[in-house]
Amino acid sequence: MNTRADALALSRPFLRVLIVLxxxxxxxxxxxxxxxxxAPDFLFDTLGVKHxxxxxxxxxxxxxxxxxxxxxxLVVDRVLRQLLAVVDTVRAGDPFVASxxxxxQAIAWWVLAGEGLRLVIGAIAWAASTPAQSLDVxxxxxxxxxxxxxxxxxxxxxxxxxxxxxxxxxGTV
Amino acid sequence: xxxxxxxxxxxHERRMTLTELAGRIDITLANLSILKTGKAxxxxxxxxxxICAVLECQPGDLLAxxxxxxPWE
Numbered sequence: 001m002n003t004r005a006d007a008l009a010l011s012r013p014f015l016r017v018l019i020v021l022x023x024x025x026x027x028x029x030x031x032x033x034x035x036x037x038x039a040p041d042f043l044f045d046t047l048g049v050k051h052x053x054x055x056x057x058x059x060x061x062x063x064x065x066x067x068x069x070x071x072x073x074l075v076v077d078r079v080l081r082q083l084l085a086v087v088d089t090v091r092a093g094d095p096f097v098a099s100x101x102x103x104x105q106a107i108a109w110w111v112l113a114g115e116g117l118r119l120v121i122g123a124i125a126w127a128a129s130t131p132a133q134s135l136d137v138x139x140x141x142x143x144x145x146x147x148x149x150x151x152x153x154x155x156x157x158x159x160x161x162x163x164x165x166x167x168x169x170x171g172t173v
Numbered sequence: 174x175x176x177x178x179x180x181x182x183x184x185h186e187r188r189m190t191l192t193e194l195a196g197r198i199d200i201t202l203a204n205l206s207i208l209k210t211g212k213a214x215x216x217x218x219x220x221x222x223x224i225c226a227v228l229e230c231q232p233g234d235l236l237a238x239x240x241x242x243x244p245w246e
Contacts, residue, residue, distance in 0.1 A: 170214075172214060172216070173204045
């Protein structure tokens with residue numbers, strides 16, 4: 001078995017593990033959100049939120065972040081599942097199909113949505129921070145994900161065009 | 174499709190089978206069959222040339238336009 005076949009054979013279980021880990025991550029955030037409603041003092045004291053006038057603002061900010069975090073996990077879930085479907089078509093021996101072009105396009109949109117949510121988390125951290133205590137969330141701007149989105153959109157178009165060309169070639173005698 | 178392939182008729186006139194034609198030109202029987210049944214989307218000039226050379230005919234003898242047929246989807 002060559003390296004490419006190895007990579008393909010490994011990518012499927014790897015993606016499945018990532019899907020499970022991501023769902024566990026989402027479940028963890030949901031659990032944390034529920035604890036924040038049922039036992040707020042316990043959770044926010046544990047997380048190091050100081051008592052004072054600013055506490056309510058920080059608590060609200062962190063709860064909002066938890067909701068956005070769950071949404072982000074759902075976005076990652078969509079990306080991973082679409083990718084798994086693409087890998088399955090490669091394994092089946094016919095990846096140049098219109099549905100894969102649509103999947104790549106969908107992945108591009110989901111990654112874009114994920115980047116949007118990352119900015120939202122940054123905005124929430126900024127809005128919820130107070131002079132007394134700030135929400136220390138590192139969402140530094142990076143060009144790489146935006147380039148990845150652009151690349152995915154271009155790749156989806158290339159795939160769609162390639163699929164059409166192959167269809168034409170298949171009917172050529 | 175309004176383009177009609179008259180390969181069957183040409184073969185019949187020359188008492189030649191599709192298998193025989195496939196053997197004389199470098200095209201599989203399956204592909205020739207696709208062409209004969211009008212399921213092909215396109216035909217290469219090299220294919221047309223090879224068929225015309227063996228059947229000693231012109232491309233116009235093999236292809237015809239029939240406006241009464243529904244157009245290609």
